[in-house]
Amino acid sequence: MASESQVRAYPRDLASFVRDRLQTGSAVECALLPGLSVLENILSVCFQASLLREEERPVRFRLIFLAPDRLSPNHGPLAGLHRLLFRDRLPFTERELRKLSPSVDFYGSLIGLWHDGKSGLSIWGIVHSGPRWAQSLHGGGKEFQPLPDALVVSVTNPGRITVSNGSTEIATLNSGKIVGPSSAVFDSMWVRSAFGAIEDEELALHMEARRHAKKPWAAVDPDFFRTIKKQISMRLLGRIRSSRHGGALICIPDELKEEFLSENLYVKLKYRFVEEEPCKRFRTLIVKIANALAEFYGSLEAPKRTVGWTEYLASKNQTLSKLDESLFEWAHLVAGMTQVDGAVVITQRLELVGFGAQISGKLERVDAVAHALDPEGWEILQEQTDCVGSRHHSAYSLCNALHNVVVVVVSQDGTAQLVRWNDGMVTVWEQLSSSLIEV
Template sequence: MPHFYPRDFATFIHDHLEGRPICPDWQERYADTRPESIPGLTQLEHLISTCYQASLMREEERPVRFRLILRDPASFPPDQGPPDGFHRIVFASPRPFDENELRRLSPTVDFYRSLIGVAPDPDGTLRIWGLVQSGPRWVQTVHGGGKSFNPLPSVPVLYVTGPGRISACIGLTIIATLKGGEIACPSLDVFDSPWLPESFNNERAELLALHEAARRREGNEWAPLDPHFVRTIGQHVVRRIVGIIRNSHHGGTILFVPPERVADFMADNRYVNFSYTFVEEEPRQRFRTILVDIMNALCTVFGRAGVRDREVGWNDYVASDDPRLSLLDEKLFELAHLVASLTAVDGAVVMTRRFEILGFGAEISGKLEKVRCVRRALDLEGTRTEPEHTEGVGTRHRSAYRLCNELRDAIAIVVSQDGRVRFVKWREGYVTYWDQVATSILDF
């Protein structure tokens, strides 16, 4: 297979920006993402090639990592700053745009907080005009956080994350990544699928019933709740857990099992052998407690503010600066960290679909039937698949395949040490897997 280099990558990105996407579903998935302007191919190649050369260098033995934004400094209001704006600070004299300047600047721009500002001067020559402080909230949001933040403008942004590794984005929307001489497009976002939220329908109904019971006790003075809020916040919990595991680089497996199977799993069973289990009490079910508290608090806060004529939901939650909601969101974030940390022990973390943490260090039984062939999903619903033998994957994946083959109402999330994420489920007669965000901002 031929290798790709900056010129190939620039052509690939330019074709996408001009409406000729090579990744077949890119245009449909990102139809609302349009750049403010499209740089010419020559300019884009210069931009990418220079960043590529800088990525191969080191600054005092430190790897060169940075974010870069292609936008004129006048486009940033001079009186703003994080967390609700961008603090742009302009050099008295623009610096040359070359790999040595990028290398020297890289230690000064914290990857998660700052960007290097680049724009063409009147004759079209690219210059480094200064720095842009964005703040780190975008990272928590990408990982499923509940903090509002000022999104990057719809302009080209490059992420240099390692030698020869560059991701091209429009704002926070990734187009593709150049890594190891290969160009990779974003994979399917499983959270957009119908099958995943449908698997949790009963558990969401239970949460809504608990919320409605609390509403009746409080005299119905609350704002009405958007029923989709439960689904959204549940997805963000899982995103947080997965994002934290990926950033740890040790990998891990999360198993979601139906609540009605708790007794089976907590006794001697043919599926898993636990190293550690938890006592059945409220702390084991803390996710459920906090989710209901968040639903109740959201409706209380907006009800007291006089909101009665519309449902409140995720956007209201993210935008709110109410201290009670902020505290609950922090509690949720800490719980996500707890679950992610449990994956550091060999074996799986086992949870119910109510997000009840049963135990960790769970070794999936080797006595379960081996799975020699699985199906790789080519679309969100898994209606289009292709067969794949299991010889090429590690023990963690093969054990998840065995479990889902035997326990067909389970869902496994397998995170590799290199950051790849795979959702596994019995689907339409086969063990099926979906690669999730195999190349995205989460990779950073």
């Protein structure tokens, strides 16, 4: 369904969206939320607090709606949550959130909130979670203690709030729009179709190494290759966002690589790499990780066991830890290349082609794009492009000219868009924009 305009969303709309989303799940999930009127009040107060400043500092915090007796007084990171009760409960107001936010570090702690049925909503204390949870937002491999099933509200920027059930993100309100979890578009069928053949090649390389192994290896879940790529994509986006400079990635099919390295009608590539193994390092690391994972678990248990992302996270193997660090460094390297003018060009195999790519200004200008409301792009809103910057205009023009190219554009404020040609129109996705990762 297409429309020329989009009605702006507010905290009340976000509350209804969250209730509707959880009501389609289990009754237990829905019971974890307060009533709709209370939920609207919580989100409205958090929204208003996000617009304030405390001694010229932005107001940022995480808040958990949970009775304090649901948390043990004997636990703390890394095995649990550290609960600290106030002797005197505080009123739940924008002013109290503004005053309290500097002392409750966003990455380490949450503000405790509850509704006792008598005096209404009140702030009862602080819950210290530790910062390791943030590693998962950047695709990290560290284990962390998940939050209990409860309403969690995260305020990261003015007018930008995210609602979660514990550690599971439900929706984000940003710039008058409600979007779903950040990883949604990475799990879409079109992404799987576009990169499925590449993952089959990586699996084939792993199977070849397996045939030459001297000891039994555990079986690796084929879906592991896709999952780890999704996590690395999150790391890469997180590094670009944290720079506050913005940047762009142009992902091309292999058959366009030589054309992009030569003079062409689409881009001028300032820094071009020689095609050798270091440019293909990502694939090398992925296969090495799969090999090390299979070898490690094959030595511990019956080799018929299938291992994947869960086992990778739980592993304490030094080889896997070093390879994971190498992947992080690869993401850091590529993110750094986006800090110069122009885009980074990579292939669908995540092979580096070059950076400093300037998209030709002679390409046809795109005056309207389809804004995807779901990961597959089945439901859209048609939007004019007169309010976007030159970086976005260039991405739209390139995808309009080359229908098999995907561009990721990150703005200076951290907002990310994925752009590609879809169903007869340049289409943009914002489901990859996680508010939490942009702090």
